[in-house]
Amino acid sequence: MQIHFHGATRTVTGSLHEIRAAGKTLLLDCGLFQGPRDLARKINCCFDFDPTKIDAVILSHAHTDHCANLPNLVKQGFRGPIWCTPATAAISALMLLDSAKIQEENAAYLNKYPDKTGGKKIEPLYTFEDAQRTISQFKKTNYRQPLDLGGTGGGVTVTFHDAGHTLGSAAISLTETSTGGARKTLVFSADVGRPNAYLLHDPDPFLKADAFISECTYGGKVHAPIAEIPNILAGIINDTIKAGGVLMVPAFALGRTQTMIQQINELRTQKKIPGWLPVYVDSPLATKITAIHRDFENLLDDETRNMITPFDFPNLIYVASPDESRALNTRRDPFVVIAGSGMCESGRILHHLKHHIADPRSTVLLPGYQAEGTLGRKIHHKFPWVPILGDRIPLRCRVETLNGLSAHADGPELLQYSQPRKPPPVYLVHGEVPQAEAHQATLLAAGFPKVAIATRGDIVEV
Secondary structure: OEEEEEEOOOOOOOOEEEEEEOOEEEEEOOOOOOOOHHHHHHHHHOOOOOHHHOOEEEOOOOOHHHHOOHHHHHHOOOOOOEEEOHHHHHHHHHHHHHHHHHHHHHHHHHHOOHHHHOOOOOOOOOOHHHHHHHHOOEEEOOOOOOEEEEOOOEEEEEEEEEOOOOOOOEEEEEEEEEOOOOEEEEEEOOOOOOOOOOOEOOOOOOOOOOEEEEEOOOOOOOOOOHHHHHHHHHHHHHHHHHHOOEEEEEOOOOOHHHHHHHHHHHHHHOOOOOOOOOEEEOOHHHHHHHHHHHHOHHHEOHHHHHOOOOOOOOOEEEOOOHHHHHHHHHOOOOEEEEEOOOOOOOOOHHHHHHHHOOOOOOEEEEOOOOOOOOHHHHHHOOOOEEEEOOEEEEOOOEEEEOHHHOOOOOHHHHHHHHHHHOOOOEEEEOOOHHHHHHHHHHHHHOOOOOEEEOOOOOEEEO
16 A cells, blocks of 8 residues: 655645545545635646546535545546545535635636736636536445455455544544455545534544554644633623624634534523524525535534533524625624635635724634634734735734634644554645644654654655
């Protein structure tokens, strides 16, 4: 078995790993790199392999940085199955169509201003039709159900385990079996959720591996304990109300939005925040994905299922039209708005930021990781001026980061998740270099004999 690392190496986005086993060539994920526009375009447009030679894609979950370059793979000739859980298939279909719409709109916008493109016509990375063709290639499999992909000189079996990260998310094992009976198993953590977190079941670990590809997004970091999150969130909300401002929450449509809704619902029920407070979910995509959470209630944890209506309560409004979204910025009373995108790179959150980020009464709550080069990272670091929709706007509002709401395990939680797989070689991906180095040191100190930080272009034998 051979691993070729193509993406999410020494950075957090763009998950993409090629596996060659038993005569099969497989991809683990095919995500978009997110960052500065020109760099993202350069990385996302091309592959370091021939897409027509890929036999199948094994998709861990539906976040953009794991699935949203699939239509480009299909556009360039991939015709094989894309294996994932039923929930991931349902959500990915929405994500890919939304991403295609953004690709087409961005290209159309840039082509209006040839001075910005050097006179060159910009083509979308892929189209709505490419996304539709991709969706037709999805194949569904359930957790803990071994999937035989065939192969030569033996075969390859793939098994999905609940990663506790997003609805339908999976950690993945690939087992190569030779005709002589020898077996080698590779485990890919993808993104690992927090134990005892809100909304979903705890991560379901594998117990054996000959090699382990592990994320390390929060290597060396410690999140606030889960039990402290409600009081911290209530304090931020109440402080913003008292100041007379607006609480803006840039949130991923998948996972983070639903967690925020559930948490605010709980705080209202416990009377830790006022029941009159309007809460707006200003993302059509998040609204649709929330409906899918209702359809897959069996994947939610007991606490969430026991709530009468976890994603609906008085004064919670799902905003539909652009006109309704714009009307929010004419309000003068306090409210909460949860809108995409999670790293403030696109979507309706930009309009809310443009109207309120210079207001010292208001607050931006960043509920998770902000990649390098994104507007969210600039806000996190409290740049005095930030670029929003073509303008430089002073950042005068309060900025809070609540990584405890992250869907990613922190350093100690990742170590706990990894322990059953000791002592195979570990290859760290999906983490910026300081976090990767910190997690490498943690694993070595815990007795893992080999821990390498993967680099794009690395090839390793299992």
